[in-house]
Amino acid sequence: MIRVLIAEDQAMVRGALVALLRLEDDITVVAEVARGDDVLTAALSSGAEVALLDIELPGCDGLAAAVQLRESHPDCRIVILTTFGRAGYLRRAMDSGASGFLLKDAPATELADAIRRVAKGERVVDPELALTALAGGSNPLTPRERQVLAAALDGATVAEVASSLFLSEGTVRNHLSVAIQKLGVRNRVQAARFAQSMGWL
Amino acid sequence: MIRVLIAEDQAMVRGALVALLRLEDDITVVAEVARGDDVLTAALSSGAEVALLDIELPGCDGLAAAVQLRESHPDCRIVILTTFGRAGYLRRAMDSGASGFLLKDAPATELADAIRRVAKGERVVDPELALTALAGGSNPLTPRERQVLAAALDGATVAEVASSLFLSEGTVRNHLSVAIQKLGVRNRVQAARFAQSMGWL
DNA sequence: CCGCGCCCATGACAAATGTCACCGCCAACG
DNA sequence: CGTTGGCGGTGACATTTGTCATGGGCGCGG
Numbered sequence A, B: 001m002i003r004v005l006i007a008e009d010q011a012m013v014r015g016a017l018v019a020l021l022r023l024e025d026d027i028t029v030v031a032e033v034a035r036g037d038d039v040l041t042a043a044l045s046s047g048a049e050v051a052l053l054d055i056e057l058p059g060c061d062g063l064a065a066a067v068q069l070r071e072s073h074p075d076c077r078i079v080i081l082t083t084f085g086r087a088g089y090l091r092r093a094m095d096s097g098a099s100g101f102l103l104k105d106a107p108a109t110e111l112a113d114a115i116r117r118v119a120k121g122e123r124v125v126d127p128e129l130a131l132t133a134l135a136g137g138s139n140p141l142t143p144r145e146r147q148v149l150a151a152a153l154d155g156a157t158v159a160e161v162a163s164s165l166f167l168s169e170g171t172v173r174n175h176l177s178v179a180i181q182k183l184g185v186r187n188r189v190q191a192a193r194f195a196q197s198m199g200w201l
Numbered sequence C: 001c002c003g004c005g006c007c008c009a010t011g012a013c014a015a016a017t018g019t020c021a022c023c024g025c026c027a028a029c030g
Numbered sequence D: 001c002g003t004t005g006g007c008g009g010t011g012a013c014a015t016t017t018g019t020c021a022t023g024g025g026c027g028c029g030g
Helices: A011-022 A036-046 A062-072 A087-095 A109-119 A127-136 A143-152 A158-165 A169-183 A188-197 B011-022 B036-046 B062-072 B087-095 B109-119 B127-135 B143-152 B158-165 B169-183 B188-197
Strands: A002-007 A027-033 A050-054 A077-082 A100-103 B002-007 B027-033 B050-054 B077-082 B100-103
Touching: A002 A011, A002 A036, A002 A109, A011 A027, A011 A109, A011 B011, A011 B109, A027 A036, A027 A109, A036 A050, A036 A062, A050 A062, A050 A109, A062 A077, A062 A087, A077 A087, A077 A109, A087 A100, A087 A127, A100 A109, A109 B011, A143 A158, A143 A169, A143 A188, A158 A169, A169 A188, B002 B011, B002 B036, B002 B109, B011 B027, B011 B109, B027 B036, B027 B109, B036 B050, B036 B062, B050 B062, B050 B109, B062 B077, B062 B087, B077 B087, B077 B109, B087 B100, B087 B127, B100 B109, B143 B158, B143 B169, B143 B188, B158 B169, B169 B188
Parallel strands: A002 A027, A002 A050, A050 A077, A077 A100, B002 B027, B002 B050, B050 B077, B077 B100
Antiparallel strands: none
């Protein structure tokens, strides 16, 4: 019997996934949580063998939860389940110690299969996604550029970004300009959107 | 036995929802589709009594699918199932002839319940959401302003928006400026994001 | 130690953006 | 019929944004 923890913020989807896994004889759901910062305690108290983590979670990112889990409960295998097949997400998931990476676009039958294989110690990644992750290359942005871009994502002005990061306005403009050129786009909005679509945030 | 059609683009979620509904004795899933433009034919050929429609669908918006379905198959009740509790979505869903409006944030148990009530001819809407929809008021944007804002959403320049809508640049700037003031924000990006978050697109 | 890359900053400049006043056209409505 | 409001347009203006050159400080690897 494989003991599984499910972390997913949308209650309806979470419940549906539980129903899906209940159909399997060799899998039992021992914990469900809605927040990233509940993952650790729930995993410890339930003795989960496999943790199924969404990336977009309130409280704490699924990838961050994976890191915590890996540190204090290294026997628990981790499967990331996410909507977006962003190359950067896959890379970061692997860096976080995940054993599996599944898309919500994948057929429902693959879920139980992936959990079984991960429980046996295998790694499970959509091969096509792995290719695009390799082809896409790695994140060309420096940490500062990421911060500035992330701040610009929701329409903040240069002045706001500057004060929120304790920088000069000119510096912010420089970082933005460099990021725009690296990404080959024409303004900050496109740059921010593109970076996010690649999982570079 | 209530005959249900499910339209949801993410295969994993779709399969999980099917598993969830399979647990109910009086509900049977007679069709599942991934695209909005497959809803109509699938509903007709399967004789579905209730259609469960996601809003974000490839091919054709779930709300548009609802309108088509309403016209050519008026006996089929419609339930909109969506991630976002945007006030504008609810209003448009009701205008599209939907009988129910459910959030993916709602508990999984509510799904079967909502389907049963809708099948009996009742209307099902999250009461809290209905309140915010009323409080939020209706869309203050004119059709043109919506178009311009939508085009600006992905970082297009004024010139690009102008040529794509066959307008003068000055006119586009005017529409943007008016929209920015109506929405009480400070630039086009915030305006576009705010409008989208309200479902005014 | 020296170079390299990242970070921060300045100042200047061109381009894009946001605002304003004012124009006309047209359809809906009292 | 006159008024109102959405739509399209012009021109001007201040502000913001994107680009460039340049320079200093810091940490890391050869």
